[in-house]
Amino acid sequence: MGDLLATRVVVTDLARFRKVIDLSDSKLVGLPSGHIHSDELRKIPPGGSFEVRDKRYYILSCDMHDFILDGLKRNTQIVYPKDAGYILMKMDIAPGKRIGEAGTGSGALTAVFSRAIGDEGRLYTYEHDIGLVNHAISTLGLGDGDTNIVIHHRALEEGIDEQxxxxxxxxxxxPWKVLKTVYDALKPSGHLGVLVPTTNQVSRMLQGLNLYDILVTEVTEIFLRSYKHVPGRLRPLDRMVAHTGYLIFARKLRPGSYKPFQKDVPVFEEDDEPDAG
Ligand SMILES: C[S@@+](CC[C@H](N)C(=O)[O-])C[C@H]1O[C@@H](n2cnc3c(N)ncnc32)[C@H](O)[C@@H]1O
Incomplete structure (x- = not known):
């Protein structure tokens, strides 16, 4: 992915203002109290501060959380950091792993995955919308050779190249429509993760998963409630991101090792049934 974070900094007034700035661009940066040129910002080391018209700003190195929430241009819904962190843990995403995802979307999860698997790993990301493929290429700096991401402009239904x-x-x-393709591309015991925004999609996915030699390990939803960090008046923030999506985690079993159909799985109307491929 190249060193996406290395050229970026966060400028904040420690109140409402937060901005991720790419210092490789030479430009005027707008602030609540005026402007500063990026050439001036480059001279201030991360951890330092500066003033513009009597207002103090702090400059910090940009971490992945900053990049996803404040630095990445969103052209789709994204996977939020609160979910991405748990996804990394549940799917055991670590240096050297070979992993896949679809769709690339705005590239938020792509960036997180790419960083976690490191230089020795490979991320194969599939996206059927050419506009979003090009968006990912420019925002994630793909195509300069220095990347562990392979992007495929393709609908997953048309197949996965990797095994x-x-x-x-x-x-x-x-996601239930591409389960066979994904099942075939995973190694036995490999991890499958799914994010869907509605409960009916969860039910439908569970019904689809039931058609394969796949062990569902968890269906979950993550709430994150942050606090106003004022020591004398410690209380939650008024607003929170109340809903992002439901997460389903599963493991691939060897073909034939599973399973009697579970009778408690709700069955959809016939013309509504997931495509087993
Ligand atoms: C919600 S966005 C993904 C967001 C992404 N995970 C992120 O964190 O930025 C869903 C993406 O999946 C793509 N998509 C939907 N169905 C697809 C399919 N069958 N094959 C490939 N891409 C697909 C859409 O074009 C869209 O960009």
Whole structure:
């Protein structure tokens, strides 16, 4: 992915203002109290501060959380950091792993995955919308050779080139339609993760998963409540991101090792049934 964070800094007034700035661009940066040129910002080391018209700003190195929430241009819904952190843990995403995802979307999870697998790992990301493929290429700096990401402009229904993947994450509208393709691309015991925004999609996905030699390990939703960090008046912030999506985690079993159909799984109307491929 190149060193996406190295050229970026965060400028904040420690109140409402926060901005991620790419210092490789030479430009005027707007602030609540005026402007500063990026050439001036470059001279201030991270951890330092400066004033513009009597207002103090602090300059920090940009971390992945900053980049996802404040630095990445969103052209789709993204996977939020609160979910991405748990996804990394549940799917055992670590240096050297070979993993897949669809769709690339705005590239938020792509950036997180790419960083976690390191230089020795490979991330194969599939996206059927050419506009979003080009967006990912420019925002994640793909195409300069220095990347562990391979981007495929393709609908997942048309197949996955790779085999024996350690993990695959699905963030598409109808994940049950691509289950066979993903199942075939995973290695036995490999991790599958899925994010869907509505409960009916969860039910439908569970019904689809039930058609394969796949062990569902968890269906979950993550709430994150942050606090106003004023020592004498410690209380939650008024607002929170109340809903992002439901997460489904599963593991691939060897073909034939599973399973009697679970009778408690709700069955959809016939014309509503997931496509087993
Ligand atoms: C919600 S966005 C993904 C956001 C992404 N995970 C992120 O964190 O930025 C869903 C993406 O999946 C793509 N998509 C939907 N169905 C697809 C399919 N069958 N094959 C490939 N891409 C698909 C859409 O074009 C869209 O960009």
């Amino acid at each position: 024996d993947l350690d993990a695959f994450f699905l963030d598409v509208r109808e």
